[in-house]
Amino acid sequence: MTQSGLAVFDMDGTLLDSLPDIADCVREILASHGLPPVSDAVVRGMIGNGVQALVETLIRTVDPHGQIGINPDETVQQFLRLYMPRATRLSCLFPGTEDALETLRAQGWQLAVCTNKPEAAARQILDHFGLTSLFASIGGGDSFPVRKPNPAHLLGTIELAGGHPASTVMIGDMMPDLLAAKGASARSLFAAWGYGNPAFAKEANGSAARMAEVPEKAAALLG
Numbered sequence: 001m002t003q004s005g006l007a008v009f010d011m012d013g014t015l016l017d018s019l020p021d022i023a024d025c026v027r028e029i030l031a032s033h034g035l036p037p038v039s040d041a042v043v044r045g046m047i048g049n050g051v052q053a054l055v056e057t058l059i060r061t062v063d064p065h066g067q068i069g070i071n072p073d074e075t076v077q078q079f080l081r082l083y084m085p086r087a088t089r090l091s092c093l094f095p096g097t098e099d100a101l102e103t104l105r106a107q108g109w110q111l112a113v114c115t116n117k118p119e120a121a122a123r124q125i126l127d128h129f130g131l132t133s134l135f136a137s138i139g140g141g142d143s144f145p146v147r148k149p150n151p152a153h154l155l156g157t158i159e160l161a162g163g164h165p166a167s168t169v170m171i172g173d174m175m176p177d178l179l180a181a182k183g184a185s186a187r188s189l190f191a192a193w194g195y196g197n198p199a200f201a202k203e204a205n206g207s208a209a210r211m212a213e214v215p216e217k218a219a220a221l222l223g
Ligand SMILES: O=C(O)COP(=O)(O)O
Pocket: 010, 011, 012, 013, 046, 047, 048, 049, 050, 051, 054, 114, 115, 116, 117, 118, 174
């Protein structure tokens, strides 16, 4: 069946397994304060709300009483300085991503990315994997005045892609993705392979265990 829908993908934990690079940057930040490292598992749950939120959560975790006095704004800058040149050193696409994107395009879907990462980082990563030209729009966490879970981030990304919320499926692994979809009156598909909690699935219109399931499950959501 030919589709005229728009499939909007979240990036971290949905298209890209970015955890190893993000966790290494977090550990470098901790080391710079003389703090012990945290595991990847600890960092995993901090990804999906943007760099600012990651830094705030990190500070709450390692310095809950503010005794070390880690400055959030400086730490955001430090994170970006560390992360930008190495965003694809260890990170890779989740299995089946390229095939699923090609299948969706062949079925007539338009594709977009709506991520809380800075747009420059998102573009650099998509360029690295040779995927940029597949996407009609790329909405980063700094592309609009607001970001997910605010639906205006998703609505702006949809508009740039020439799509319509009623024929859009947002595919994402975290609550901001599912809440943005709900607020934008778009459909949502929970990316169960990502960094989220399986319980998030009940906030979505559907759930996919693997990227390879996305074309069929997304089509089913638009009927
Ligand atoms: O938390 C981030 O920086 C990005 O997360 P997202 O790509 O899952 O929106």
